[in-house]
Amino acid sequence: MAVRSASEGILSDDNSSKRDELIELLKRSYWMEIETVMSYIANSINPDGVRAQEIIESLQADVQEELGHAQQFASRIKQLYGVVPGSLDFNAEQSYLQPPEHQTDIVHVIKGVIEAETGAIEHYNRIIEFTDGLDYVTQDMVIAILRDEEAHRRPFEGYLREYEVEGLA
Numbered sequence: 423m424a425v426r427s428a429s430e431g432i433l434s435d436d437n438s439s440k441r442d443e444l445i446e447l448l449k450r451s452y453w454m455e456i457e458t459v460m461s462y463i464a465n466s467i468n469p470d471g472v473r474a475q476e477i478i479e480s481l482q483a484d485v486q487e488e489l490g491h492a493q494q495f496a497s498r499i500k501q502l503y504g505v506v507p508g509s510l511d512f513n514a515e516q517s518y519l520q521p522p523e524h525q526t527d528i529v530h531v532i533k534g535v536i537e538a539e540t541g542a543i544e545h546y547n548r549i550i551e552f553t554d555g556l557d558y559v560t561q562d563m564v565i566a567i568l569r570d571e572e573a574h575r576r577p578f579e580g581y582l583r584e585y586e587v588e589g590l591a
């Protein structure tokens with residue numbers, strides 16, 4: 423006898439095409455997190471100067487959180503009967519978080535981090551809307567991740583303000 427699938431929600435047969443769409447959104451999230459891990463590792467090591475230390479410490483902490491997000495997205499992809507993609511499917515997009523010409527260019531890093539967090543916030547808001555009334559488990563998970571991204575962005579806005587006040591950004 424075939425195993426009965428759920429009659430309601432994202433795991434129901436009726437929602438299989440929505441589920442495929444959602445899996446694609448989750449794969450994109452997974453890659454965004456993975457790329458952010460790479461970019462934050464580099465930018466938590468490269469910067470030079472007294473004022474770089476705060477940025478370095480923030481990004482070091484964020485690396486671990488972004489890695490945790492990537493793992494959560496990967497698990498959810500599997501729970502929805504998708505397959506976590508292999509590394510050959512990866513396409514880098516974060517042009518704005520490449521190492522600056524001068525490693526004392528902290529403003530470049532600050533702006534890059536704000537850009538990455540803003541992109542994540544936009545994409546996760548999209549998933550929260552997409553899953554409304556469809557998949558509350560993914561929605562709940564992504565709301566929690568969105569909370570982290572909003573918390574990651576805020577201090578960098580504050581760092582940027584300091585440079586703006588001094589006419590350096």
Ligand SMILES: [Fe+2]
Pocket residue numbers: 455487488491542567571
């Ligand atoms: Fe994240």
Ligand SMILES: [Fe+2]
Pocket residue numbers: 484488539542570571574
């Ligand atoms: Fe983040």
